[in-house]
Amino acid sequence: MDKRIVFSGSGGQGVITAAIILAEAAAVYETNLNAVQTQSYGPEARGGATRADVIISEAPIHHPKVINPNILICLTQTAYNKYAGILRPGGLMLTDSKFVKIDFKVDARQVELNMYLAVMEKIGKPIVFNICMLGALLELTGLVKPDSIMKVLKDKIPPDFMAMNQEALETGIQLVRRIATN
Amino acid sequence: MDKRIVFSGSGGQGVITAAIILAEAAAVYETNLNAVQTQSYGPEARGGATRADVIISEAPIHHPKVINPNILICLTQTAYNKYAGILRPGGLMLTDSKFVKIDFKVDARQVELNMYLAVMEKIGKPIVFNICMLGALLELTGLVKPDSIMKVLKDKIPPDFMAMNQEALETGIQLVRRIATN
Numbered sequence: 023m024d025k026r027i028v029f030s031g032s033g034g035q036g037v038i039t040a041a042i043i044l045a046e047a048a049a050v051y052e053t054n055l056n057a058v059q060t061q062s063y064g065p066e067a068r069g070g071a072t073r074a075d076v077i078i079s080e081a082p083i084h085h086p087k088v089i090n091p092n093i094l095i096c097l098t099q100t101a102y103n104k105y106a107g108i109l110r111p112g113g114l115m116l117t118d119s120k121f122v123k124i125d126f127k128v129d130a131r132q133v134e135l136n137m138y139l140a141v142m143e144k145i146g147k148p149i150v151f152n153i154c155m156l157g158a159l160l161e162l163t164g165l166v167k168p169d170s171i172m173k174v175l176k177d178k179i180p181p182d183f184m185a186m187n188q189e190a191l192e193t194g195i196q197l198v199r200r201i202a203t204n
Numbered sequence: 205m206d207k208r209i210v211f212s213g214s215g216g217q218g219v220i221t222a223a224i225i226l227a228e229a230a231a232v233y234e235t236n237l238n239a240v241q242t243q244s245y246g247p248e249a250r251g252g253a254t255r256a257d258v259i260i261s262e263a264p265i266h267h268p269k270v271i272n273p274n275i276l277i278c279l280t281q282t283a284y285n286k287y288a289g290i291l292r293p294g295g296l297m298l299t300d301s302k303f304v305k306i307d308f309k310v311d312a313r314q315v316e317l318n319m320y321l322a323v324m325e326k327i328g329k330p331i332v333f334n335i336c337m338l339g340a341l342l343e344l345t346g347l348v349k350p351d352s353i354m355k356v357l358k359d360k361i362p363p364d365f366m367a368m369n370q371e372a373l374e375t376g377i378q379l380v381r382r383i384a385t386n
Contacts, residue, residue, distance in 0.1 A: 082246065
């Protein structure tokens with residue numbers, strides 16, 4: 023079945039980069055998966071929420087725009103307020119505890135994680151916040167293997183930055199494992 | 205009228221980044237423009253040509269995928285061979301002289317520029333090849349103002365890198381002005 027994912031947040035949080043990395047990991051490093059990655063910018067692009075869509079499917083993808091995602095990630099309150107309503111019933115919502123206060127229940131699995139704080143405590147570099155978020159997302163969903171993400175990163179970033187990104191990915195994975203065993 | 209642009213090349217040439225920068229420049233820093241930016245990855249993503257699409261329009265954009273662009277940029281021979289046929293009759297094709305040998309005529313304005321060589325001679329950093337290409341594209345088309353590109357870059361890159369990117373953009377603009385006066 024298609025996986026329809028919407029990443030949302032603010033410009034500097036790397037949500038578009040995360041979407042591109044996930045789409046490439048799926049299509050290039052997993053077997054038999056296609057992926058489409060899209061951003062739309064309208065008048066709301068000025069100062070509003072950044073949004074990046076990914077569809078992953080075993081079949082060719084004809085309609086690249088996500089209307090109702092089954093997976094929604096919100097990294098700011100503005101993004102949460104704007105997009106919470108588009109999540110499909112029964113879907114998964116992942117939010118960052120520092121940036122988003124969940125003030126209404128949606129018919130979904132709601133996972134709040136302290137991803138930003140964990141990155142700052144362990145690594146001290148906000149630039150890998152998005153990679154930590156991808157780690158959490160993979161552990162929650164099994165969308166692609168963590169190793170596929172690392173292969174994409176290897177093509178995109180200098181070798182010196184690989185260890186920091188590996189640690190960020192692992193930090194996200196561990197945050198989910200911790201709530202799972204609580 | 206809609207502007208439909210396809211950037212194509214290989215993964216390391218920054219074509220996806222260029223597409224994102226152009227789309228953001230149009231939607232955020234120009235008046236009354238909407239933009240959609242898409243990449244599709246199928247089985248051909250493994251080792252084939254990278255492709256990134258941008259649509260810029262004054263109206264809302266409902267179909268984010270470009271079928272036949274009116275502007276096509278090809279930065280590798282593989283990309284040229286694969287995508288030359290999708291350009292709309294009467295459109296614009298921009299290629300890099302080092303990487304693409306034009307071996308058949310299409311019904312289009314064909315502009316071959318030594319963008320890569322110019323970047324390496326003037327700046328010596330291949331990482332800004334894509335910004336030089338954007339400069340050439342803007343000078344050929346007037347899609348957005350160069351200043352709008354610089355505003356997007358200011359949000360995305362460290363201050364130390366701004367001068368190099370400005371020089372790359374200017375290099376692309378000058379390459380087009382030179383052929384125009386020959």
